[in-house]
Amino acid sequence: MHLLLLLLAFFLPPKAQAGEIIGGHESKPHSRPYMAYLQFVAQGVQKKCGGFLIREDFVLTALEKKANLNPAVQPIKLPRSKDKVKPGKVCLVAGWGRVAPNGKYPNTLQEVKLKVQKHQVCEREELLKKFYKSSIQICVGDPKENKASFQGDSGGPLVCNHVAQGIVSCGKKNGKPPRVYTKVSRFLQWIKETMKSHQVQETD
Structure with a gap:
């Protein structure tokens, strides 16, 4: 059993809340084949969280075994x-996180479109500026809209032009954008x- 690429865990402050979809809608079946x-x-x-497949044997945040790739299961x-x-x-x-603060977890994958913000938007938020680092993080979600990720979606991808540019990390406890x-590119x-190391170990 391999538990690899636990990237998200290193960037969640103790009191931060991670993960649910607020203000979104149900995803079309099999339209997001990279979701875990x-x-x-x-x-x-x-605990519950999301992740995304980047190779048949690797998921960010974690993977226990190789995935069986098919039209409904594909890396991003x-x-x-x-x-x-x-x-x-x-x-x-x-993600499969709650659809409202204190709400229920959905049985189907939910999705929402969010707008990337300037770093200053997160840096001036009293509850975010203490741990927001512009060098390794992205500020996402229009403060004027009730759309966000929240409890249950942590580890899922921020997908821009079919590329996983970010990882759902954390935010305010009330779920407001x-x-x-986390910046994947960094x-x-x-x-x-x-x-690569894991692949070499398997061939030894």
């Missing part, structure tokens, strides 16, 4: 190391080295 749904137990409590492209997602760009987030996403070298 993870359940695990941490300190005796069952990673960004280039120099890729930058500019403010104003509309990207997509999907903007929210914080960790691309580590991700590739980890996958």
Whole structure:
């Protein structure tokens, strides 16, 4: 069993809330073949989060075994190391998290389109500026719209032009945008080295 690429966990502050889709809608069946749904137990409590397939044997955040690729299960492209997602760009987030604060978890994959914000938008938010780092994170979600990721979606991808540019990370406890996403491009070298190392170990 391999539990690899636990990227998200390193960037969640202790009191931050991660993951649900607010203000979105149900995804068309099999339209997001890269999405992964993870359940695990941490300190005796069952947790739920999302992830995304980047190779048949690797999911960000984690993967227990190789995926059986088919039309409904496919990896998503990673960004280039120099890729930058500019403010104003509309990207997509999907997940199985709650659809409202204190709401129920849906039985079907939900998705929502969110607009990338300038770094200053997160830096001036009292509850975000303490841990927001523009060098490794992306500020996402229009403060004027009731659309966001929240509890249950952490680990899922921020998809821009069919490329996984970010990872659902954290935000305010009330689920209001903007929210914080980890930049995949800043960790691309580590991700590739980890996958390459794993591939070499399998062939030994």
